[in-house]
Amino acid sequence: MSRGLIFEVREFCLHDGPGIRTTVFFKGCPLRCPWCHNPEGLSFAPQLLIAPQSCVHCGACKRVCPRQPGEPCRACGACSKVCPQGCRRLCGVWREPAELAAELLRDRDFFLNNGGGISFSGGEPLAQAEFLLELCPLLKPVHLAMETSGYAPLATYQRVVEHIDLVFQDLKHADPTEHRRLTGVDNAPILRNLAWLKESGHAFIARIPLIPGVTDSEDNQRRCADLLSGPSGMLRVELLPYHLGAGSKYAMAGLKYQPGFDEHAAVQPRPDLFQDRGLKCVVM
Amino acid sequence: MNERIATQRDGLLAFSHHHLRRDVKWNLAQNFASRKLQPMERAAEGLANMLAAEKPAFLADERIAYIRTVKQIPDLYTEEEMTALRAKAYYHEKGVVFNFSPDFGSTIKAGLLARKQEIQARMKRATDDNDQEGQEFLASALCGINAVLDLADRYRQAAVAAGRDELAKLLARVPAYGASTFHEALQFLRILHYTLWCEGEYHVGIGRFDQYIYPYLKADLDAGRISKDEAYDLLAEFFLSFNRDSDLYVGVQQGDNGQTLMLGGCTRDGQDAYNLLTSMCLEVCCELKLIDPKINLRITPRTPLSVLELATQLTKQGLGFPQYSNDDVVIPALVKFGYELEDARDYSVAACWEFIIPGCGMDIPNIGAFSMPRMVDTVMRSSKAKTFDDFMADVRQQTRAEADKLEASLSNVDMLPGPFASVLCTGRIDTARDVSRGNKYNNFGVHGTGLATAADSLMAIKQLVFTQKRLTLTELAAAVDNNFNGQPELLAATRYDVPKMGNDNDEVDALGTALLDAFADAWAGRRNCRGGIWRAGTGSAMYYIWHANELPASPDGRLKGHPFPANYAPSLNVRVKGPMSVVKSFTKEHLQRVCNGGPLTLEIHDSAFREADGIRKVAQLVQFFAQQGGHQLQLNAVNRDRLKEAQKHPEAYRNLIVRVWGWSGYFIELDKEYQDHVIQRVEMSMGS
Ligand code: SF4
Ligand code: SF4
Numbered sequence: 024m025s026r027g028l029i030f031e032v033r034e035f036c037l038h039d040g041p042g043i044r045t046t047v048f049f050k051g052c053p054l055r056c057p058w059c060h061n062p063e064g065l066s067f068a069p070q071l072l073i074a075p076q077s078c079v080h081c082g083a084c085k086r087v088c089p090r091q092p093g094e095p096c097r098a099c100g101a102c103s104k105v106c107p108q109g110c111r112r113l114c115g116v117w118r119e120p121a122e123l124a125a126e127l128l129r130d131r132d133f134f135l136n137n138g139g140g141i142s143f144s145g146g147e148p149l150a151q152a153e154f155l156l157e158l159c160p161l162l163k164p165v166h167l168a169m170e171t172s173g174y175a176p177l178a179t180y181q182r183v184v185e186h187i188d189l190v191f192q193d194l195k196h197a198d199p200t201e202h203r204r205l206t207g208v209d210n211a212p213i214l215r216n217l218a219w220l221k222e223s224g225h226a227f228i229a230r231i232p233l234i235p236g237v238t239d240s241e242d243n244q245r246r247c248a249d250l251l252s253g254p255s256g257m258l259r260v261e262l263l264p265y266h267l268g269a270g271s272k273y274a275m276a277g278l279k280y281q282p283g284f285d286e287h288a289a290v291q292p293r294p295d296l297f298q299d300r301g302l303k304c305v306v307m
Numbered sequence: 308m309n310e311r312i313a314t315q316r317d318g319l320l321a322f323s324h325h326h327l328r329r330d331v332k333w334n335l336a337q338n339f340a341s342r343k344l345q346p347m348e349r350a351a352e353g354l355a356n357m358l359a360a361e362k363p364a365f366l367a368d369e370r371i372a373y374i375r376t377v378k379q380i381p382d383l384y385t386e387e388e389m390t391a392l393r394a395k396a397y398y399h400e401k402g403v404v405f406n407f408s409p410d411f412g413s414t415i416k417a418g419l420l421a422r423k424q425e426i427q428a429r430m431k432r433a434t435d436d437n438d439q440e441g442q443e444f445l446a447s448a449l450c451g452i453n454a455v456l457d458l459a460d461r462y463r464q465a466a467v468a469a470g471r472d473e474l475a476k477l478l479a480r481v482p483a484y485g486a487s488t489f490h491e492a493l494q495f496l497r498i499l500h501y502t503l504w505c506e507g508e509y510h511v512g513i514g515r516f517d518q519y520i521y522p523y524l525k526a527d528l529d530a531g532r533i534s535k536d537e538a539y540d541l542l543a544e545f546f547l548s549f550n551r552d553s554d555l556y557v558g559v560q561q562g563d564n565g566q567t568l569m570l571g572g573c574t575r576d577g578q579d580a581y582n583l584l585t586s587m588c589l590e591v592c593c594e595l596k597l598i599d600p601k602i603n604l605r606i607t608p609r610t611p612l613s614v615l616e617l618a619t620q621l622t623k624q625g626l627g628f629p630q631y632s633n634d635d636v637v638i639p640a641l642v643k644f645g646y647e648l649e650d651a652r653d654y655s656v657a658a659c660w661e662f663i664i665p666g667c668g669m670d671i672p673n674i675g676a677f678s679m680p681r682m683v684d685t686v687m688r689s690s691k692a693k694t695f696d697d698f699m700a701d702v703r704q705q706t707r708a709e710a711d712k713l714e715a716s717l718s719n720v721d722m723l724p725g726p727f728a729s730v731l732c733t734g735r736i737d738t739a740r741d742v743s744r745g746n747k748y749n750n751f752g753v754h755g756t757g758l759a760t761a762a763d764s765l766m767a768i769k770q771l772v773f774t775q776k777r778l779t780l781t782e783l784a785a786a787v788d789n790n791f792n793g794q795p796e797l798l799a800a801t802r803y804d805v806p807k808m809g810n811d812n813d814e815v816d817a818l819g820t821a822l823l824d825a826f827a828d829a830w831a832g833r834r835n836c837r838g839g840i841w842r843a844g845t846g847s848a849m850y851y852i853w854h855a856n857e858l859p860a861s862p863d864g865r866l867k868g869h870p871f872p873a874n875y876a877p878s879l880n881v882r883v884k885g886p887m888s889v890v891k892s893f894t895k896e897h898l899q900r901v902c903n904g905g906p907l908t909l910e911i912h913d914s915a916f917r918e919a920d921g922i923r924k925v926a927q928l929v930q931f932f933a934q935q936g937g938h939q940l941q942l943n944a945v946n947r948d949r950l951k952e953a954q955k956h957p958e959a960y961r962n963l964i965v966r967v968w969g970w971s972g973y974f975i976e977l978d979k980e981y982q983d984h985v986i987q988r989v990e991m992s993m994g995s
Pocket of ligand 1: 071088095096097098100101102
C-alpha cells in the first residue's frame with residue numbers, strides 16, 4: 024500500500040468543481056511557477072512552517088528542538104506541539120488511502136445528494152499517482168475532480184484520469200521555451216496529455232493563469248486557444264487573472280517570493296480569442 | 308428600487324427627518340407619584356400623554372404615515388419608586404412588557420372600534436362581577452385605544468390640510484376600521500407598532516408578517532386593485548419605516564432594537580406557509596440593505612433550494628440575516644416544552660432568536676444566563692474526582708446547584724402593565740387581565756453561554772488530567788489562575804493538542820452534548836413563579852463578553868480577558884476544517900432539549916458569494932445544516948479588511964452592517980470590545 028503526503032484537507036472550497044466540495048492538497052510539485060500561491064505545496068517532504076508574527080519569545084520551541092547546532096530542521100514537529108502561539112506548524116502528513124478515504128466519506132451522502140464531491144489539488148496530485156490510484160476507487164461513486172498541471176507520463180495521466188469525473192487542466196504557456204524558462208519543465212508531456220484528453224472526450228475545464236507580462240500576451244492566449252480548439256469534452260476555458268497576495272505564504276515556508284514580473288500591472292484577458300474559435304470562455 | 312424609494316432611503320440615511328423631532332422634558336413620574344397613581348393608570352395616562360404630545364408630520368412623497376416627533380418617552384415612575392418596586396420583586400430589564408410578539412393580525416382585521424366595543428361589552432361583565440382589577444385594566448385599554456384614535460384623526464386632518472388626499476383617505480379607514488387593502492394593512496401595522504414603542508414597550512417583534520398581511524395583498528392582486536410593482540413599492544416604504552425612529556430605542560448597543568420579522572414556515576394546521584409575500588420580503592430587504600426589520604426564515608430539510616438561494620442573496624448583502632430556524636427541530640421541541648402543536652407551528656422569534664408564540668406567549672425567554680465555562684471552572688477547583696466519569700458527575704451536580712441558585716433569585720418576578728399591548732395579545736380582553744399578569748405561556752428562558760469554551764475545557768481536563776495524568780486538577784487551576792504564565796508548553800497542549808468543538812470530533816462533541824444535557828436536566832420539571840416552565844437554550848446575548856470577563860483564563864487555553872464565542876459556535880482560537888465540520892459538531896447535541904433559541908453562527912468570507920455558483924453553494928450549506936438537524940443558523944458574509952478599515956476610518960463606513968449577537972447593527976456604532984469580537988470571528992471565516 025502506498026502513502027500520500029497531504030498538506031491540507033479543506034472543506035467548502037468553492038473554486039474546485041461543482042457543488043460543495045472538500046479539497047485534498049497533495050504536497051510536492053515538479054514545476055516551479057514563479058506565481059505559485061501555495062509555496063508550502065512545492066516540496067515533496069514534510070516541512071515546518073513558521074509564522075513569527077505572534078511569537079512571544081517564550082523559548083519553548085528551542086527547548087524541545089533535537090537539532091545539533093548547524094543542523095537543518097528535521098521537520099520532526101516537536102516544536103509545533105509546544106508553541107503556545109501556534110506559530111509553528113508541521114506541513115505535510117503521510118496518509119494512508121483507507122484512512123483518508125474514511126475521513127472524506129463522512130460527507131458521502133451529502134456529496135451524492137447535492138451534486139458536490141471531492142477535489143484533488145496541490146502541489147501536483149499526479150506526482151503521487153500510485154497513492155491517488157488507490158484512493159480514487161475507495162471514494163466512488165462520489166464525484167471526483169482534479170486540478171493538475173498535466174505534467175506526468177502519458178500512461179500515468181491516462182490511468183488517473185479514468186477515475187476522475189472532471190479534470191481542471193492547467194495551460195500555462197503554449198511556447199516550449201517560455202514554458203521551460205518559467206516553470207523549469209518542458210511542456211511537451213503536458214501538450215501530449217492534453218491532446219489525449221481532448222481525444223478521449225473526457226469532461227474537462229482548461230485553466231489559464233494570466234500573469235501580467237508573462238502569460239497574458241495576445242500571442243500566448245491565441246496559441247492556447249488554438250491548442251484547445253477542435254472536438255473535445257471541454258466544458259469551458261477559465262482565464263484566471265493574477266491576484267495580488269500570491270506571495271503571502273512564502274516567508275512562512277522559509278522562501279522568498281520573487282515573482283520576476285510586475286505584480287501590479289493590469290492583465291489583458293482576451294476571452295474573444297477563445298470565443299472566436301467556438302470555445303466557451305470565462306474570466307474568473 | 309424605484310426612485311421614490313431610493314430618495315426616501317437616502318433621506319433616511321442622511322437623517323433628513325431629524326429636524327421634525329423635538330425634546331420634551333417630561334415630569335409625569337413626579338406627577339404620578341404625588342397623585343399616588345396605580346401602575347395601570349400610569350400606563351394609560353403615560354400613553355395618552357405621549358400620543359397627545361406627538362404632532363402629525365409627513366415626509367415628501369410618503370404613502371405610509373407616522374413618524375416620531377417627540378424624542379423622549381416619558382418615565383412613569385420616579386427613580387425612588389422604581390427602586391422600591393425592585394426591592395419587592397424582580398423586574399426584568401426595564402420592568403415593562405417587552406421581548407414579545409403581539410397578535411397584530413387580529414386587530415388589523417377587526418379595527419380599533421371593534422376592539423373598543425369588545426372592551427365595553429366586557430366592562431359590563433366586569434362591573435357586574437365587581438371585578439376591580441378587570442375594570443381598571445379595561446378602562447386603561449379603552450383609554451389607550453382612544454388616544455390612538457385621537458392621534459390618527461389629527462393625522463387625518465393634517466393630511467387633509469396638507470392636500471395629502473391618499474393619506475387622508477387611508478387614515479379615515481384605519482386604525483378605526485379593519486383594513487380592506489394591502490396599503491391600509493401596512494398603515495395600520497405601522498400605527499400599532501409605533502404605538503407600542505410609545506407605551507414604553509420595546510423589543511416588539513413583528514411576528515409572522517407574511518402570514519397575517521398576505522391575505523390583503525392577495526385580495527388586492529386578485530381584484531386587480533394593485534399591481535405587483537406597486538405592492539413592492541409599498542412594502543419597501545413600510546420596511547424603511549422601521550429604520551426611521553429606531554435610533555430612539557437603544558438596547559445594550561445601538562441596533563439592538565428587537566424589530567424581528569419571521570417569514571415562511573407552516574400554518575397552524577401544518578401546511579406549507581411560504582407565499583408570494585415571503586419572497587417579496589426577501590427581495591425588498593435585499594434592495595434596501597438596512598438593518599431593520601431583522602429577517603428570520605423558517606425552513607426544513609425539504610425547503611426548495613431556490614428559496615434558500617433567494618435568502619442567500621440577502622445574506623450576501625452582509626446584513627447578518629436572514630437567520631434560519633429549522634421547523635423540524637423547533638416545533639417538536641416547543642411541543643416537548645408543553646406548547647400546543649398548533650401554537651408551536653405558529654412560532655416566531657423574540658428580539659434575537661428566542662422562540663416565542665405571537666399573541667398568546669408572554670414568556671420571558673432571556674430572564675437569565677448561565678456561564679458554562681464558569682461551571683467547569685468551579686468544578687475544577689472543588690472536585691475530588693478520581694476518574695473523569697466522576698468529574699462529569701460533579702459537573703452535573705454543579706449544574707443543578709447553579710440552577711437552584713438562579714431559580715431562587717427569580718422566585719418573585721413581576722412586570723409593569725401594558726394595557727394597549729394587551730389589546731394586541733390573545734385573550735386579554737376576554738379575561739380582563741393585563742398581559743403583564745401572564746398569558747397562555749409564561750415560560751422563562753435561560754441562556755447557556757460559552758458552550759464551546761466549556762466543552763473544550765472539559766476535553767482538556769479529560770485528556771491532560773485524567774488520561775495523560777500530565778498534571779492534577781489543582782495544578783491546572785493554578786496554571787489557569789496564573790494565566791498560563793511560564794507554562795508555554797502546557798498552554799500549547801491545551802490549545803492545539805486537545806480536540807476542540809467545530810471539527811466533527813466525536814469525543815469532544817460528546818462533552819458538548821453532555822453539558823447541554825446536564826443543562827436541560829437541571830431545568831426539567833421545574834415550574835417558575837409565573838406558572839410556566841424553564842427553557843434551556845444555546846444563546847448568549849451580550850453575556851459572551853460579560854461572562855468571559857468574570858473568569859480568569861480557562862483550561863482550553865483561552866487567556867484572561869478573551870471572550871467566549873457568541874451564541875453557539877466554536878471557540879475563537881480554533882482552526883476548523885470548514886463549515887461542514889462545524890455544522891456537524893454543533894448538530895450532534897440533543898437540540899430539541901435546549902431549544903430556547905440561540906443560533907449556530909458561521910462566518911463565510913464575502914468573496915464566496917461572488918464566485919460563480921457561490922450563492923448556490925452557500926444555499927446548499929444551509930440545506931446541509933437543516934438536514935443535519937440544526938435548530939437555528941446565523942450566516943454572516945464578512946471581510947476582515949473592511950472591518951479593520953472601518954475601525955480606522957469610521958467616517959467612511961457609516962453604513963457597514965454586521966451581526967453582533969442576535970441582531971445586526973452599524974459596525975462603527977459598536978463599542979470597541981464588540982468590534983474586536985466581530986473581527987476576531989471574521990478571522991476564522993470560511994470559504995475564502
Ligand atoms: S521541526 Fe521544530 S523541533 Fe523539529 S527539528 Fe525542526 S525546528 Fe527543531
Ligand atoms: S514556542 Fe512559539 S511563541 Fe515561543 S518562542 Fe517559539 S515560536 Fe515563539
